Amino acid sequence: MKVDVVVAGGGLGGCAAAMSACANGLTVLLTEETEWIGGQVTSQGVPPDEHQWIEEFGCTKRYRTYRAKVRETYMRAMDVRGEPAPLNPGNGLVSNICHDPRVTLHVLNEMLLPYVLTNQLIIALNSEVSDVKKNVRDIKEVTVKNKKTSNEQQVFAPYYIDATESGDLLPLAGMKYITGAEAKSETGEMHALEETDPIDIQAFTYVLGMEYREGEDHTIAKPGMYNFWKYFQPDFWPDKYLSFYAPHPITKEKRKYTLFREESGFPLWEYRRIFDIGQYNLPFTAGDMTLLNWPQNDYFLGNVYDVSEAEKEKHLYQAKQLSLSLLYWLQTEAPRPDGGKGYPSLKLRKDIFDTEDGLAKAPYIRESRRIKAEYTVTEQDVSPDFNEGKTGKEYEDRVGIGSYSIDLHPSMAGKNYLDIKALPFHIPLGTLIPTDMDNVLAGCKNIGTTHITNGCYRLHPVEWNIGEACGALVAFCIKNGTDPKSVRNDAKLLQGFQDSLREDGFELEWPKEFYQ
Incomplete structure (x- = not known):
């Protein structure tokens, strides 16, 4: 051709x-x-x-x-x-055009x-x-x-x-x-490292889509690596990785997140919400939908290019397990404002990406x-x-x-x-x-x-x-x-x-x- x-x-x-x-x-x-x-x-x-x-x-x-x-x-x-002028389909916080x-x-x-x-x-x-x-x-x-x-x-x-x-x-x-x-000597950049580091590559993320179905139980099977991710805490992280706390991206101080909007904390659900039912007349009872691409499911334990095929597959698997584990933690153990635990009404929407596991077809590669x-x-x-x-x-x-x-x-x-x-x-x-x-x-x-x-x-x-x-x-x-x-x-x-x-x-x- x-x-x-x-x-x-x-x-x-x-x-x-x-x-x-x-x-x-x-x-x-x-x-x-x-x-x-x-x-x-x-x-x-x-x-x-x-x-x-x-x-x-x-x-x-x-x-x-x-x-x-x-x-x-x-x-x-x-x-x-x-x-609405202009329409933001999901009323997501990340942009004026958050959508499916x-x-x-x-x-x-x-x-x-x-x-x-x-x-x-x-x-x-x-x-x-x-x-x-x-x-x-x-x-x-x-x-x-x-x-x-x-x-x-x-x-x-x-x-x-x-x-x-x-x-x-x-x-x-x-x-x-x-x-x-790159090293500071190569670029002269104020925030560059003192020495070159070819593996200082940003985290990648496996995104999944969720719907909130009030009063229903959609708890997924416990992921195989759940115990690993449940207790995982990086040296620079202020709490367990599966928690509502993460470093503030600018100040690095401990920052509180919430699932839904509360009196304090950053509402993760609204961050990348792609469907806001309040904006539509629907003939069917549906819930808001959001995409899970949050600080808690960034994967940085290994890269997926310039590595062996076995290494690549290992890190892709572990990244998928991280996202599924975060969802399972949200469904079963996440603290609620009422003192309870877990949001079983979170439904993994496998149809959004048309995949068997419900995860995106490909990882989000930042770098x-x-x-x-x-x-x-x-x-x-x-x-x-x-x-x-x-x-x-x-x-x-x-x-x-x-x-x-x-x-x-x-x-x-x-x-x-x-x-x-x-x-x-x-x-x-x-x-x-x-x-x-x-x-x-x-x-x-x-x-x-x-x-x-x-x-x-x-x-x-x-x-x-x-x-x-x-x-x-x-x-x-x-x-x-x-x-x-x-x-x-x-x-x-x-x-x-x-x-x-x-x-x-x-x-x-x-x-x-x-x-x-």
Whole structure:
């Protein structure tokens, strides 16, 4: 098979890359390891986590269309009470558009449908790039393997975008990459470690979905590792891991959580609530639903890439057991305000992810392998301690904007949270371009960030912008007979590319008041 671009990984970055490339007339093969495209917001179960200005600005036009279609789906399919503007389907605290992952799956498939119908876009589900053939600086061919049938197909393309969740194309192609934390001597970052630590990688999480069914008992079978997790307490944790206490991400002080809203404490149920029954007229008695992605089910006992297959499977199993154990603890032992124990009315909703165990189809990977990039964003670029204005560094080669705090979760190396301020930032083109390859681009969380700045470049609208910019860049290079590095380094080409991005709905600058 021959296409214009192979996009490895069907997460948000991969889907956005495919949309952009197809809209520019290219043929695309998009691979996805699971049965669902959408990555962190679908198969991994993490509702959009966005900045405070997202309703007005701070994302691409296509991402805004995606958000609008999510709301339109609810308004069309559900009997919504009143006319909420804008609708937050679950009234979750994490964003203004907390919703069921199945809705995003529907929306993304709809947005890609025009290209699928004409065979311009081929989506290979349950598939991965299993082998790469290359010369010194170019991939020449990849093998795409179906994980269920083991069927293989050779695919040729002038360009390849790695939008996998862990940067899986990088080792296959023998590319240079970084894992974990850089040393302060390498980056000059205020919060960097004194020495490099390649296993200082953020925790990953297996998400599950729950419904609250008042007066019913839905207690699951006791998980096999429950006793282990019940008594587990990391050195930097203020209580047992399965408890309503965790470190405050910023102050590290002991922080109280609650399941539902009480007079004090942070209400976990509302944090990622994806269905608020109070907003809908229903013909059926249902309960609120939420996604369990909380401090208490972050898994940091071992990594799942650059380890043996046996190690990977062990940590995936233990992470699943952690999430199931947390649910079982909530159902049977969690202290209630009335002095009782347990919330047996919590129902594991296996249908949300369509899996036998009720867990998400894939773990939520916060931190990927990262390319050795033409440009690497450091803490100095985005920190208010190093920038006088209201935004971070305004790169000449910017291809988008984003905003999120530097939010690092506990790591495989036993490090605690790092949650510090970051200014609204720009996305430099150089972070998408590897130093050692000419026809490969980074289209997900594998761009040129450090361990620290990964913490603010890893969330939904930024990942989408990264992938969409990659698709647009490939189209620009093919149309103009050039290559990514030349686009970045030639002022005329760069201006032409940025002009094309603006015409296509990319925002390359924050509003004027941010620069005053």
